[in-house]
Amino acid sequence: MDRQIKKHKFQSNQTPPIYGFNSLPQEIVFDIASRLPISSLIRFKFVCKSFYNMLHDKDLVNMHISRVVETDPCIIIHADCPLRNQLSFLEFSDRGREVVRKIRIPFVNFVPEFKVVGSCQGLLCICDSLFSDALYVYNPFTRDYKQLPRSVEFEVQKLVFGFGFSHVTNEYKVIKIINYANIYYNEPGVYRRFRVPFFGKSDVQVLSLGTSNRWRSIGEVVYRFDLNSQGIMLNGKMHWLTRFGKYHGRRDRLIVSFDLADEVFGEVPKIDFNVKPRIVQCHLAVLGDCLAAAVTLPHYKGGGFEIWVMREYNVKESWMKEFKIGAYSPNPDSVTQHMQPLVKVLCLLKNGELLLEYKGGNLVSYDPKNCAFRTLRFQGMPSLFQSFVHVGCLNWIDIPPEDPRQN
Secondary structure (H helix, E strand, O other), rough: OHHHHHHHHHHHHHOOOHHHHHOOHHHHHHHHHHHOHHHHHHHHHHOOOOHHHOOOOOHHHHHHHHOOOOOOEEEEEEEOOOOOOEEEEEEOOOOOEOEEEEEEOOOOOOOOOEEEEEOOEEEEEEOOOOOOOOOOEOOOOOOEEEEEEOOOOOOOOEEEEEEEEOOOOOOEEEEEEEEEOOOOOOOOOOOOOOEEEOOOOEEEEEOOOOOOOOOEEEEOOOOOEOOOOEEEOOEEEEEEEEOEEEEOEEEEEEEEEEEOOOOEEEEEEOOOOOOOOOOOOOOEEEEEEEEEEEEEOOOOHOOOOEEEEEEEOOHHHHHHEEEOOOOOOOOOOOOOOOOOOOEEEEEOOOOOOOEEEEEOOOOEEEOOOOOOOEEOOOOOOOOEEEEEEEOOOOOOOOOOOHHHOOO
């Protein structure tokens, strides 16, 4: 009996055998894990504490994002459902097995109706679509999130947002451009039955995550931004389109940049794109690490749209017309067949095709070589939605990432 007890004690004091990942050197484990898509990698945190800690390791975070940016992006799908909005995602890297999967939003009870301000380095910025006073920064895969403090508000205001990351200061920043009216303005000699608010004043506010976590006012801005212009992040700067107006002695629409490091505005030189800026719809995009402008063509020019790309950033002469895409209707019927649907350029896929979103909830791929359209349908896709290009990665709000281009 004593021998059995001693033998049992000896066995219990032995170091248990090591199997699987725990038996491999850390650099090999990181190399394997960094090659997995984010939807598979994030499941590791439920396995054991060591795997949970591994997902927070800065080396793995940076190694994973450096590989993710070399593949096709993830698409975040925002469905504006009644009473409660829904987020889903679609991974184009999973060729042939694409499925739209829902994302659980931990703060959805506080902002049941919201809009996506922007996506940058794996994080989303989400805003309350009813009052625009509640802002959240959120990783939809790790479910790490932070509610931002409220800023100064005005009784009558119009807002334009931006969300980006500065590799110079190593900070995520949220930009809020407020056009507000504190008086009711009437033109001299003009009688109006109802007084119209004059949005003649502005205030630019910036919040840096991880440092002060408070809003700072950096003064006014002379531009009037297009309220429908989505902020585009490129080269450490946020970009927006202005409304049509008088700038520098001529009437035009401008491309305005905001340097996240220096926190100053600038103008990106552009050409006229061979269209009249007052009546033509235009939006910005990023194609192949270059700034692009998608310009909708009027019916007398055949419809469709053109994509102009700035091959060398901030050089006016480098604007080139890369694509001319004809009119296309994903869901033609007797009502819409003669109407030109609104289209948004999402990204350029690794196979050379353009990924487009047609208003109403239609993802379309366009093959420029064969001038062929293909409407994409996937299991779980909602009927009406907006889509956003997103880099699905492990970035945590309190762990600033490195520049993947330097790895």
